[in-house]
Amino acid sequence: MEVVIFLVFAIIAVVCAINVVVQTHPISSAISLVGVMGSLAVLYLLLGAEFLAAAQVIVYAGAVMVLFVFVIMLLNAGTESRKGRSFMVQLLGVPLLVTLLGLLAYIVQRIYPIGASVHFGGFTQGTPRDVGRALFSTYLLPFEVTSILILIAILGAIVLARKELD
Amino acid sequence: MDAFIVISLIKVLVVFAVLMTTLAYLQWVERKVIAHIQVRPGPYRVGPHGLLQPLADVVKLVTKEDLVPPYVNKPLYLAAPFLAITMSLLPISVIPFGPAIAVAGHQTYMQLTDLNIGVLFVLAVSSMGVYGIALAGWSSNNKYALLGGLRSSAQMISYELPLSLAIAAPLLLSNTLSLHDLVLTQDGGIWHWNILRGPFPQIFSFVIFLIAGFAETNRVPFDLPEAENELVAGFHTEYSSMKFASFFMAEYANMITVSSMATLLFLGGWTAPWPAAYGSSLAPVVIFAIAGVVALYHGFHPARRRDQRTFPVFGVIFLIIAGVFLLPMVQDWLLPLFWFCAKTGTLLFAFIWIRGTLPRFRYDQLMGFTWKFLFPVAMANLLVTGLLVAWFS
Numbered sequence: 001m002e003v004v005i006f007l008v009f010a011i012i013a014v015v016c017a018i019n020v021v022v023q024t025h026p027i028s029s030a031i032s033l034v035g036v037m038g039s040l041a042v043l044y045l046l047l048g049a050e051f052l053a054a055a056q057v058i059v060y061a062g063a064v065m066v067l068f069v070f071v072i073m074l075l076n077a078g079t080e081s082r083k084g085r086s087f088m089v090q091l092l093g094v095p096l097l098v099t100l101l102g103l104l105a106y107i108v109q110r111i112y113p114i115g116a117s118v119h120f121g122g123f124t125q126g127t128p129r130d131v132g133r134a135l136f137s138t139y140l141l142p143f144e145v146t147s148i149l150i151l152i153a154i155l156g157a158i159v160l161a162r163k164e165l166d
Numbered sequence: 167m168d169a170f171i172v173i174s175l176i177k178v179l180v181v182f183a184v185l186m187t188t189l190a191y192l193q194w195v196e197r198k199v200i201a202h203i204q205v206r207p208g209p210y211r212v213g214p215h216g217l218l219q220p221l222a223d224v225v226k227l228v229t230k231e232d233l234v235p236p237y238v239n240k241p242l243y244l245a246a247p248f249l250a251i252t253m254s255l256l257p258i259s260v261i262p263f264g265p266a267i268a269v270a271g272h273q274t275y276m277q278l279t280d281l282n283i284g285v286l287f288v289l290a291v292s293s294m295g296v297y298g299i300a301l302a303g304w305s306s307n308n309k310y311a312l313l314g315g316l317r318s319s320a321q322m323i324s325y326e327l328p329l330s331l332a333i334a335a336p337l338l339l340s341n342t343l344s345l346h347d348l349v350l351t352q353d354g355g356i357w358h359w360n361i362l363r364g365p366f367p368q369i370f371s372f373v374i375f376l377i378a379g380f381a382e383t384n385r386v387p388f389d390l391p392e393a394e395n396e397l398v399a400g401f402h403t404e405y406s407s408m409k410f411a412s413f414f415m416a417e418y419a420n421m422i423t424v425s426s427m428a429t430l431l432f433l434g435g436w437t438a439p440w441p442a443a444y445g446s447s448l449a450p451v452v453i454f455a456i457a458g459v460v461a462l463y464h465g466f467h468p469a470r471r472r473d474q475r476t477f478p479v480f481g482v483i484f485l486i487i488a489g490v491f492l493l494p495m496v497q498d499w500l501l502p503l504f505w506f507c508a509k510t511g512t513l514l515f516a517f518i519w520i521r522g523t524l525p526r527f528r529y530d531q532l533m534g535f536t537w538k539f540l541f542p543v544a545m546a547n548l549l550v551t552g553l554l555v556a557w558f559s
């Protein structure tokens with residue numbers, strides 16, 4: 001049962017990810033990316049990380065991608081035209097892609113031994129309580145540094161936007 | 167296992183049927199209430215007292231010609247209403263209507279499913295709802311629809327911040343994300359509800375939540391995405407027939423979700439306002455008995471000739487319901503259901519009441535209000551709540 005759900009959503013994630021690149025219209029690409037985020041959330045849920053799944057949907061699908069779609073709509077970006085494709089790209093693209101995927105598959109297989117397969121639902125430290133405790137004890141310094149980084153980014157965005165207004 | 171599947175299927179069917187009927191009749195109630203606010207009778211012709219009006223509306227919407235304009239982006243144009251209605255119906259699946267009850271020997275919750283991240287689930291799904299509206303506006307290839315879609319995405323992103331902060335504050339008091347446990351921590355009377363509970367009563371959160379909820383559901387006074395005097399009909403200008411009806415149903419389903427969430431987070435869910443030892447189980451009986459007597463009085467009043475049959479019938483029905491609440495074998499599940507519906511219904515009435523009362527905001531006022539006022543207040547409220555909870559625990 002879990003394997004079937006995993007396969008379905010893994011395939012959806014991969015197909016949507018390919019679709020992001022293949023589509024020529026920015027809105028279609030953005031919607032495909034939402035599909036990737038949603039399927040990833042389902043995979044997190046399958047592994048027992050329910051807080052991560054909810055955060056994935058709220059932050060990525062619900063906030064970041066909505067902003068993407070909003071900006072695309074605001075700029076009224078049209079369909080992209082294909083241009084500037086050299087002969088070399090057409091000739092070497094597919095073999096290089098196959099080599100890269102093959103290498104990745106080989107390395108992943110070498111790093112992780114076959115016996116250490118994932119048990120669905122075996123991971124139980126994914127509750128909001130556990131995540132919060134880890135963030136405020138073990139990973140306190142990275143957490144605070146990240147929040148200061150985000151604060152700096154917000155201030156920078158405001159400063160840049162003000163310069164445009166003047 | 168088999169009993170679990172059967173009970174779940176029955177629960178899904180019951181909740182779906184009740185929800186769809188409520189959606190249809192909520193619209194009838196809205197038309198009636200607004201009509202009475204504006205001193206006119208409202209729907210009156212179809213059925214007794216206009217009660218079959220929702221049925222007539224459904225028949226009208228289904229049989230209407232379904233027009234797809236030639237200039238739209240077809241896949242997204244067709245997907246948008248589905249997205250809107252799905253994302254608005256999904257949160258209902260985690261909303262608890264009552265405590266655990268025994269059905270034919272099986273313990274089950276009066277709720278489709280209890281997630282330990284229930285609150286986050288509702289937030290996540292409702293944050294996806296904006297896609298339906300934004301894509302509908304964009305794919306229509308129409309300037310009014312695009313403007314409506316843009317306005318709604320900007321508005322929903324902005325109001326989601328105070329909404330989430332207002333949800334976080336009562337969670338600090340209750341210390342759980344499961345909607346079922348959330349209500350259990352508020353058991354024992356009105357002074358245990360999060361809206362009045364120490365160390366910091368969540369009355370500000372409640373008001374912020376309601377204001378942001380109005381904006382999230384695109385209701386008056388924040389219905390800028392469909393401001394008809396400037397945008398024709400906003401994001402659903404190009405939609406007709408059942409596609410238009412899906413957006414309509416999505417708006418009402420979102421209203422029900424926001425009202426239920428406010429009930430669960432702040433008003434103690436299905437718990438009674440005061441303990442049963444002091445006679446709270448008699449309150450529904452008294453309310454329905456008074457409603458029955460009033461209906462009977464008006465039904466037999468000579469000045470109300472148009473209602474001389476419907477009102478007495480309803481009076482008798484109300485009196486029978488009042489009697490049913492006295493039966494001890496149904497009180498276990500009927501009383502929690504009554505309190506949940508009464509609280510949610512009061513909030514829904516407030517939604518309609520405000521629509522009949524307030525004018526629409528201007529767009530810059532709408533944005534300034536959330537970023538310059540609502541968001542800082544929600545932040546300060548969360549900060550004070552967190553400090554006081556840490557101080558007293």
